[in-house]
Amino acid sequence: MKIQFRGPAQSQPLQENKPVQVKFEPPPARPVMPDPVQQRRNQDSFAAADPRTRQAQLLGGGTTFHAFTPTPMPPAGTPMPPGGTVVSTAQVLKPTPTTTGAVSPGVQAAIDQLDAFPPEEQPYGLTTLLGEHRGTSAEDVAFRQELMTALGSDRVAQLMTQLHGMPDMAPGLARTLLSAATESFSVEEQGKLVQALGPDLLGEALAWGVQNASNPLGTDREANEARMQGLSRMMGALHSLPPGSPGQAEAAAALEGIQQGQPAGDAPGASTAAWIVANSGSDALRSEFAHGYLEAFKADPSSLAPEEARAVAWALGSMTQSPTNGVGPIVELSGTQRTDFLGALTAAEAPEMQTGTHFQDAARAGVNEFLMDVARLDPAGFSNPQAAKDLRVETFLQASLAVDGDFLHDSPGTHRALATLFANDTAGIVDASANPENPLSGGRDKPLVKFFDHVAFRGEDSRSLVTDALQKYLGVGAEQGIVDTLAANKGSADFMENRGGNALARNMGFVLGSLFQGARGALQAMDDEHARKTAIVDVMGSLMETTLEAIPGVKDAYSQIKSGTGDRASVDTVFEWLGNHFAGDIDASKDAVTELSGAIIEGAWDPFFGNSALDGANTEQLIAMFGMINVGVSRADGSTGDPGINIGAGYVP
Numbered sequence: 001m002k003i004q005f006r007g008p009a010q011s012q013p014l015q016e017n018k019p020v021q022v023k024f025e026p027p028p029a030r031p032v033m034p035d036p037v038q039q040r041r042n043q044d045s046f047a048a049a050d051p052r053t054r055q056a057q058l059l060g061g062g063t064t065f066h067a068f069t070p071t072p073m074p075p076a077g078t079p080m081p082p083g084g085t086v087v088s089t090a091q092v093l094k095p096t097p098t099t100t101g102a103v104s105p106g107v108q109a110a111i112d113q114l115d116a117f118p119p120e121e122q123p124y125g126l127t128t129l130l131g132e133h134r135g136t137s138a139e140d141v142a143f144r145q146e147l148m149t150a151l152g153s154d155r156v157a158q159l160m161t162q163l164h165g166m167p168d169m170a171p172g173l174a175r176t177l178l179s180a181a182t183e184s185f186s187v188e189e190q191g192k193l194v195q196a197l198g199p200d201l202l203g204e205a206l207a208w209g210v211q212n213a214s215n216p217l218g219t220d221r222e223a224n225e226a227r228m229q230g231l232s233r234m235m236g237a238l239h240s241l242p243p244g245s246p247g248q249a250e251a252a253a254a255l256e257g258i259q260q261g262q263p264a265g266d267a268p269g270a271s272t273a274a275w276i277v278a279n280s281g282s283d284a285l286r287s288e289f290a291h292g293y294l295e296a297f298k299a300d301p302s303s304l305a306p307e308e309a310r311a312v313a314w315a316l317g318s319m320t321q322s323p324t325n326g327v328g329p330i331v332e333l334s335g336t337q338r339t340d341f342l343g344a345l346t347a348a349e350a351p352e353m354q355t356g357t358h359f360q361d362a363a364r365a366g367v368n369e370f371l372m373d374v375a376r377l378d379p380a381g382f383s384n385p386q387a388a389k390d391l392r393v394e395t396f397l398q399a400s401l402a403v404d405g406d407f408l409h410d411s412p413g414t415h416r417a418l419a420t421l422f423a424n425d426t427a428g429i430v431d432a433s434a435n436p437e438n439p440l441s442g443g444r445d446k447p448l449v450k451f452f453d454h455v456a457f458r459g460e461d462s463r464s465l466v467t468d469a470l471q472k473y474l475g476v477g478a479e480q481g482i483v484d485t486l487a488a489n490k491g492s493a494d495f496m497e498n499r500g501g502n503a504l505a506r507n508m509g510f511v512l513g514s515l516f517q518g519a520r521g522a523l524q525a526m527d528d529e530h531a532r533k534t535a536i537v538d539v540m541g542s543l544m545e546t547t548l549e550a551i552p553g554v555k556d557a558y559s560q561i562k563s564g565t566g567d568r569a570s571v572d573t574v575f576e577w578l579g580n581h582f583a584g585d586i587d588a589s590k591d592a593v594t595e596l597s598g599a600i601i602e603g604a605w606d607p608f609f610g611n612s613a614l615d616g617a618n619t620e621q622l623i624a625m626f627g628m629i630n631v632g633v634s635r636a637d638g639s640t641g642d643p644g645i646n647i648g649a650g651y652v653p
Helices: 036-040 054-059 105-116 119-131 138-165 170-182 187-197 199-212 221-240 248-259 269-278 283-299 306-317 335-345 357-376 385-401 412-424 426-434 447-458 463-474 482-489 493-498 501-525 529-543 555-563 568-582 590-608 619-637
Strands: none
Touching (some): 119 170, 138 187, 170 221, 199 248, 199 269, 269 283, 269 306, 283 306, 283 335, 306 335, 306 357, 385 412, 385 447, 426 447, 426 501, 447 463, 447 501, 463 482, 463 529, 482 590, 493 619, 555 568
């Protein structure tokens, strides 16, 4: 059944606010509650700051609420200590209050103050008292635990029930009370509170709380985020209880409602729910969440929206590390289904990016972790190893094309994941890209070119991963790669026709052509001269590493660059040698460095023209091999007629 939420109207501001500093003098007078206008501007029972639209509050508006950070809950299944208190390893807390009925004078005074409130106002009173001890110090934590324990879960559950009569303030008050409950009560007792609150208010409290925690300018944003992470772990813990436990059905219904976009917020419902699920600490909940979308997708491939595919990836990427790293459900899809899923995952539409900055970062990080899980998978750990390999290759191809899209946004995490994908299966990725008959290529527009452009040349964080992989694949220095294999076989007809030589030659040409096209795209886009020099030295220099490491006056500078200690002078030294040696010029303009990159790539042909390579070679067979290499070059650079790198001759753009 679809959950109907009583969410605030779109025009109402969504705020977390500073607690009212109420001074109580015994015997207390009847507290004065905020007027209706003030109530609508309050969340978590604290007076509002300046009124703003909800959009402004979520995306950029400041708040003044100082939330306490709840003591983290343990993973699902961890036994609770006596009294239900979770002791954080990050802070030293005072002992759990005893359950004999004796309480400290301060807590007793707080209970007396609470009792002085009219019954219908006591939820507000309790959150105010908790707000006066909202810090993370041992004293504040101990006070909250002792107060909640002294009141007992039954009385707090009754206060939760009363929130239904306070619709404007209920979501904020509920978050405060539930947060205190997570550090004071057992999971079973927390379930009673959730049951009393009901799915509608629980859904509102969680959804608005996630969005508040994403407000980039909000005061105490980190504390708000920590509190929502604690409530997410509560959701995971409730999911792990035996079926039918109090609060379990309400928690499930609340999450389902959020997925369906109720209440409507700036983030898609699937994305908000994924934030909660990813932070839940429960692999069972994460798996169940992803399973629901995937089963609907299998029945109707058009049912999966891009934000839903990314919600699935976010949930799976947050799972505890295992041999399958949470990607098993995607490996198990059929080939067409995997293609469609990855297409939705990398689609241009990105409604998640219309939210607070921190929500954007969290969503992107969740998907990047999924991409990294795919990169690190071990095909042997799956019942269908080939399907796992195919997932890795196709993930690289589709994500490379989308690397600069609104969602992935050329983020360092995306670059690392793509570089790791390339490094862990360079041969498979190059072959799938170069082979038009490979169903994984899908006729796509040069994903390898875009990868080299954005990850190898423009991005510096993951550049070394790419160059190391290229060295191993081609065979630079001590590495034995495809260039060594082709040169050693000298175009032998048997090798070329019967032992994979033609495919290797095509792939060599394709990777070199792609590297040049990627270099051209990146270097023409770089306005900073030093950045262009650094890219040439790091990427193209890696192809000449053996030579550079043997040249006096250059080898020390190159060694410093490789170790990460190189400065501008080191880069200039190596760049000038490369420029003089390959182009007879040290011009670092965009056009000049583009031509230089092609001249350096042409050096990959050198192994075919040494005496040992030519000795005993059949000229016609050798020329036929060169021709096949250039077929690969042509496919990579999109040229017709003569390819960009001629048969062993000088570079022709």
